[in-house]
């Protein structure tokens with residue numbers, strides 16, 4: 001089978017690998033679509049992991065083989081995959097911190113080599129502990145929707161951490177695919193949303209997805225516009241969907257006492273910043289982080305995506321063939337203005 005193998009920083013090669021063999025407790029999936037996700041881009045760009053391995057973790061496809069000990073699945077079932085699944089028993093899981101669970105940290109889907117997602121290949125093997133993460137794609141829905149369950153899940157998880165009430169005013173900074181998903185989910189859940197970004201086209205999309213106030217980041221008049229929109233009560237929450245420290249400081253100043261900041265894009269180790277700690281102690285502002293998905297939200301996410309309450313297809317702007325994966329990744333790493341969500345279509349007719 002064809003696979004795009006990572007050998008080190010920015011070194012991706014199209015190679016021929018054997019179709020993975022499965023054990024009696026595993027499933028083989030023929031990949032249809034795999035999303036390009038910033039976490040993979042960073043690993044590829046900075047070469048943070050040793051090669052060889054096959055990345056790609058926002059995967060959807062068709063089951064082609066089912067191990068004899070696996071119940072509930074058949075060849076022909078169309079599925080969206082979750083490469084991380086928590087054990088639900090350990091200390092971290094008991095505290096609902098699934099992303100910190102040792103099992104969750106292990107990737108359980110592979111196209112060969114050490115499991116790393118494997119979606120940039122024609123077939124993936126789904127290890128037994130990842131089977132509970134498979135979601136059936138309804139007949140009237142696409143593989144692309146199946147592939148986007150995972151990023152939507154991460155956003156819904158982040159939103160829930162904010163503990164908002166309908167009517168609350170929330171600013172979402174950054175309107176790339178993730179920021180837009182925040183805008184949409186907050187709107188669907190009854191929040192009033194302000195959106196900021198450098199790019200006008202993204203602000204336009206944010207408006208279409210429910211933002212009632214849009215401001216261009218970095219423009220002088222933006223702060224005043226936002227202040228006016230927030231009113232005397234100020235903002236209830238700010239979501240940072242870009243890793244900007246300047247934006248974090250501005251955000252803190254716009255929050256009401258007891259407001260919340262969600263860091264969603266500060267994924268690089270070593271990032272430091274200065275904050276006035278009395279904002280946290282006296283003003284009771286909560287500085288929160290959220291990473292990866294929440295297994296228990298899968299049904300809710302599937303409903304949101306498959307009923308098109310969040311119509312993920314709207315934000316897919318580029319589709320590449322498997323052979324063009326390196327171009328897909330470099331476009332995602334250096335997006336042109338029109339680029340939002342980028343997918344690799346492993347199956348041409350997917």
Ligand SMILES: [Zn+2]
Pocket residue numbers: 037038039057058150151
């Ligand atoms: Zn992802």
Ligand SMILES: [Zn+2]
Pocket residue numbers: 086087088089090091092093101102103104
């Ligand atoms: Zn656990």
